[in-house]
Amino acid sequence: MTAQTPAAAARTPDTDADAGPPEQPLPLLEAPRDGVPLIIDTPQGLERAAAALAAGTGPAGVDAERASGFRYGQRAFLVQIRRGGAGTWLIDPEPFSDLRIIDEALRGTEWILHAANQDLPCLAALGMRPDRLFDTELAARLAGLPRVGLAAVIEQLLGFTLAKEHSAADWSTRPLPEPWLRYAALDVEVLTDLRVELIRLLQDAGKLGFAEEEFEAVRLAAPTPPRTDPWRRTSGLHQLKDRRQLAAVRELWLEREQLAERRDTAPGRLIPDSAIIAAARAMPATVPQLLNTPGFHGRAAQREAPRWLRCISAARSAEDLPPLHVPTNAPPAPRTWARTDPEAAARLQTAKTRLAATAAQLDLPVENLLTPDYLRRVAWRPPTPIDLETISQALRDLGAREWQIRHTAAVITVAFLDPDPLPEKDSGADSRG
Numbered sequence: 005m006t007a008q009t010p011a012a013a014a015r016t017p018d019t020d021a022d023a024g025p026p027e028q029p030l031p032l033l034e035a036p037r038d039g040v041p042l043i044i045d046t047p048q049g050l051e052r053a054a055a056a057l058a059a060g061t062g063p064a065g066v067d068a069e070r071a072s073g074f075r076y077g078q079r080a081f082l083v084q085i086r087r088g089g090a091g092t093w094l095i096d097p098e099p100f101s102d103l104r105i106i107d108e109a110l111r112g113t114e115w116i117l118h119a120a121n122q123d124l125p126c127l128a129a130l131g132m133r134p135d136r137l138f139d140t141e142l143a144a145r146l147a148g149l150p151r152v153g154l155a156a157v158i159e160q161l162l163g164f165t166l167a168k169e170h171s172a173a174d175w176s177t178r179p180l181p182e183p184w185l186r187y188a189a190l191d192v193e194v195l196t197d198l199r200v201e202l203i204r205l206l207q208d209a210g211k212l213g214f215a216e217e218e219f220e221a222v223r224l225a226a227p228t229p230p231r232t233d234p235w236r237r238t239s240g241l242h243q244l245k246d247r248r249q250l251a252a253v254r255e256l257w258l259e260r261e262q263l264a265e266r267r268d269t270a271p272g273r274l275i276p277d278s279a280i281i282a283a284a285r286a287m288p289a290t291v292p293q294l295l296n297t298p299g300f301h302g303r304a305a306q307r308e309a310p311r312w313l314r315c316i317s318a319a320r321s322a323e324d325l326p327p328l329h330v331p332t333n334a335p336p337a338p339r340t341w342a343r344t345d346p347e348a349a350a351r352l353q354t355a356k357t358r359l360a361a362t363a364a365q366l367d368l369p370v371e372n373l374l375t376p377d378y379l380r381r382v383a384w385r386p387p388t389p390i391d392l393e394t395i396s397q398a399l400r401d402l403g404a405r406e407w408q409i410r411h412t413a414a415v416i417t418v419a420f421l422d423p424d425p426l427p428e429k430d431s432g433a434d435s436r437g
Contacts, residue, residue: 041092067123067192075269080127113134120142137223139222146218154168162194167190235258239277252319255322274304275312351383353424354419355379359412
C-alpha cells in the first residue's frame with residue numbers, strides 16, 4: 005500500500021480534490037500606527053488638542069465611549085478624535101464643563117462616525133455638534149453590505165479585523181487600562197479609510213446622493229422629546245392587567261430613577277425591571293415578603309427593602325391609578341388590521357411586498373428605503389384623494405427624505421389604488437364531509 009501524505013490522510017472522502025487552499029484568517033489590527041495616545045484631562049492638554057485639530061486637514065474621525073449599564077444616563081466618558089496632520093486625541097470629558105473648544109477647532113470639518121445617532125446626543129451634551137457628517141454604518145447599509153457593525157465593515161472593505169472586546173466595558177473606570185485606550189484609538193484610526201471605500205461603493209451604485217440626504221437628516225434630527233410616562237417602558241409591563249399593579253410599577257420605577265441619579269449608577273443595577281414587575285404582581289406587605297420576591301436578593305436589596313416597600317404601600321393606597329392604556333395617534337398593531345380594517349390591511353401588505361422588491365433592486369435594506377412606521381401610518385389613514393402628490397406629501401410630512409419619496413411614492417400610490425386581495429384564512433373545516 006502506498007503511504008499517504010499527511011495532507012492526503014487528513015482529507016475526507018468527499019472533499020473536492022481540486023479545492024483551493026483553506027481561507028486564511030484576516031490579520032488583526034492590534035496597535036495604533038502612532039502608538040497609544042495619552043489621555044487629555046487638563047485645560048492645557050485640551051488647548052493643545054484643539055490647536056492640533058484646528059491645524060489638521062480633511063475630515064475627522066470621531067467616537068465616544070459611554071458607560072451604559074454602569075452609570076446613570078448616557079454621557080460620554082471618553083471622546084476620541086483623529087484628523088489628518090493632527091493625529092489621534094483621547095479626551096476625558098469628566099474634568100471639563102464642556103468641550104466647546106474642540107467643537108470650535110472642528111468648525112466646518114466633516115465628522116466621520118459609525119452609527120452616529122448613538123453618539124451625537126452625548127457629544128451634543130458636551131457642546132460638540134458637527135457641521136457635516138459621514139456615518140459609516142449608515143453608508144454601509146445603503147451600499148448593501150451584509151453586515152454593518154464596525155468590525156464587520158472593516159473586514160469587508162479594509163481586509164483586516166478589529167478586536168471589539170471592550171465595547172461594553174465600564175468606561176467610567178479611572179484610570180482607563182492601556183488595552184482599552186488602544187481599542188479606543190483604533191476605533192477612530194480606521195474611519196477615514198472606511199469613508200474612502202464607502203464613497204467609492206456608493207458612487208459606483210449611484211447611491212451617494214441617498215447617503216448624503218440620510219447623513220444630513222441624522223445630523224439635524226431633533227432631540228428625542230421626554231416621554232410622558234417613561235415608566236411605561238419597564239420591560240414586561242404588558243404582563244400586568246390591573247391598574248393598581250401599574251401604580252406599583254410607576255412608584256417603584258420613579259423611586260429607582262431618583263436613587264440611580266443621586267448615586268450615578270444605572271437603574272438596573274439597583275433592581276432590575278423583572279423585580280419591579282414581580283413586586284407589582286405580588287404586592288408584598290412586609291420586608292420578608294418583599295425579599296422573597298424574585299429580583300430582591302443580596303445585601304443591597306435588604307438595605308433598601310423599606311424604600312421599595314414604601315413605594316408598594318403608596319400604590320396600594322393611591323387614588324390616581326394610571327390607565328391600562330394611554331391614548332396614541334399610532335395605528336393599531338398590523339396583525340389586527342385584517343379583522344378591523346381589511347382594506348387597510350390589503351393596502352399595507354401590497355405596498356410592503358412591492359417596496360421589498362424595490363429595495364432588492366436598489367440593493368439596500370427595505371427599512372432604509374422607507375421607515376416601516378411611515379408606511380403603516382399612511383396605509384392606515386391614507387390621504388384623500390390617493391394620488392402621487394398626496395402620498396408624496398404625506399411621506400414628507402412624516403419625515404421621509406426626498407430620495408426615499410422618489411423611489412417609494414409611486415409604488416405606494418399604485419399599491420393603494422389597486423391592492424392585492426388578502427388571502428382567505430383557512431377555516432380548518434374538514435371538507436371531506
